[in-house]
Amino acid sequence: MLNLGILAAGRIARQMAMTVTQTDCGVRPYAVAARDGARAEAFAKEFGFEKSYEGYGALLADPAVDMVYIATTHNFHRENVIAALEAGKHVLCEKPLTVNEAWARELFALAREKNLxxxxxxxxxxxxxxxxxRGVIESGAIGRVHLLTANMGAKLSGKDRIALPELAGGILLDFTMYTLTLADLVLGEPSAPPVGVCQKNEHGMDLQNAVVMTYPGGEVASLSATGCAMSDNKAVIFGDTGRIELCDFWHPQELTVITDGRDMKRLPLPFDATGYEYEVREFARTAEAGGLECPSLPAAATLRILRQMDALRAAWGIRYPFE
Ligand SMILES: NC(=O)c1ccc[n+]([C@@H]2O[C@H](COP(=O)([O-])OP(=O)(O)OC[C@H]3O[C@@H](n4cnc5c(N)ncnc54)[C@H](OP(=O)(O)O)[C@@H]3O)[C@@H](O)[C@H]2O)c1
Incomplete structure (x- = not known):
């Protein structure tokens, strides 16, 4: 079983620690590192991790760590991934892998070179x-799909990691990447780069945006994201004879299928734990088998979504200071 090291002890790191200690994910919760050693120690104690380290380098120097989960802010992902791969660890990195497609390509090339x-x-x-x-769509229950809408929002605009350019802020990398991901899962590759509008904060980071894409079959995706307001966080896939609704569409535990405008069926899909267990299990299975790509998390998908976000940022004139 792979020994897991968690790099950073923030909000999502806690979710991950909760997940891997609550349910069998095929990994052994082993170590955590934070910039502040006392915080790492408190985290390790709370979740029963064997080791805690002050500083990410100390965790990476531990030969017992087989894989690291990177949970830092967007701007640090690239340097954290490089350091982890150079240290010989398998890497599961929080989204976005890095802030642009070109850097992500370099990271995947380095991983292949290191056989990790x-x-x-x-x-x-x-x-x-x-x-x-996919099963419901392929069954023809809603007819031919024409339109997908997705909205994601929460009041995050005051948080440094959303507000500040040096932390690669903006709602694009945080929320829009999920609306783009759903469109990618359902409709595939668009026929042209996305177009959209955004509203920026005083630092030039996008706090709200609306994005549209068209597809070779004539389908349209209409996506919105906001860091200023509570959204319904709903996605709807509209076909010519019905629709599928997803609540909290980036982690839904139910599909609602509505046909002929009235017949409603609910398809429950409860998580085993928090919802993070599926990515960890797939990662662990793949790494244990010597695989270099998770079937559900292919490099091509990461690169496609980053390419779309690169196009939106270019159109909106958003560039991070460290890029
Ligand atoms: N998959 C999901 O559902 C999900 C949900 C939320 C966030 N995320 C992703 O997870 C990542 C972290 O988000 P979060 O909500 O956990 O953020 P967070 O609570 O702010 O934690 C970010 C971590 O980044 C580290 N960090 C290192 N240097 C930093 C610096 N100079 N300033 C600020 N932080 C610094 C800190 O680590 P130390 O503990 O070492 O101080 C901190 O714990 C982001 O990539 C985000 O997109 C994913």
């Missing part, structure tokens, strides 16, 4: 709803 598994932790792609959704 690298995957972007897009938990949505690994969830049970994905095959279930």
């Amino acid at each position: 598994l690298l995957a972007e932790a897009v938990w949505t792609r690994c969830m049970p709803f994905v095959p279930a959704l």
Whole structure:
């Protein structure tokens, strides 16, 4: 079983620690590192991790660590991934893998060179709803799909990691990447780069945006994201004879299928634990088998979504200071 080291002790790191200690994910919760050693120690104690380290380098120097989960802010992912791969660890890195497509390509090339598994932790792609959704669409229950809408929002605009350019802020990398991911899962590759509008904060980071894409079959995706308001966090896939609704669409535990405008069926898809277990299990299975790519988290998907976000940022004139 792989020994897991968690790099950073923030909000999502806690979710991951909760997940791997609550349910069998095929990994052994082993170590955590934070910039502040006392915080790492408190985290390790709370979740029963064997080791805690002050500083990420100390965790990476521990030969017992087989894989690391990177849970730092967006701007640090690239240097953290490089350091982890150079230290010989398999890497599951929080989304976005890095802030642009070109850097992500370099990271995947380095992982291949080192014969290590690298995957972007897009938990949505690994969830049970994905095959279930495909099954409903392929069954023809809603007819031919024409339109997808998705909205994601929460009041995050005051948080440094959303507000500040030096932390690669903006709602694009945080929320829009999920709306783009759902469109990618359902409709595939668009026929042209996305177009959109955004509203920026005083630091030039996008706090709200609306994005549209068209597809070779004439389908349209209409996506919105906000860091300023509570959204319904709903996605709807509209076909010519019905629709599928997803609540909290990036981690839904139910599909609602509505046909003929009235017949409603609910398809429950409860998680085993928090929803993060699926990506960890797939990662562990793949790494143990010597695989260099997780089937649900392929490099090509990471690169496609980053390419779309690169196009939106270019159009909006958003560039991070460290890029
Ligand atoms: N998959 C999901 O559902 C999900 C949900 C939320 C967030 N995320 C992703 O997870 C990542 C972290 O988000 P979060 O919500 O956990 O953020 P957070 O609570 O702010 O934690 C970020 C961590 O980054 C580390 N860090 C290192 N240098 C830093 C610096 N100079 N300033 C600020 N932080 C620094 C800190 O680590 P130390 O503990 O070492 O101080 C901190 O714990 C992001 O990539 C985000 O997109 C994913």
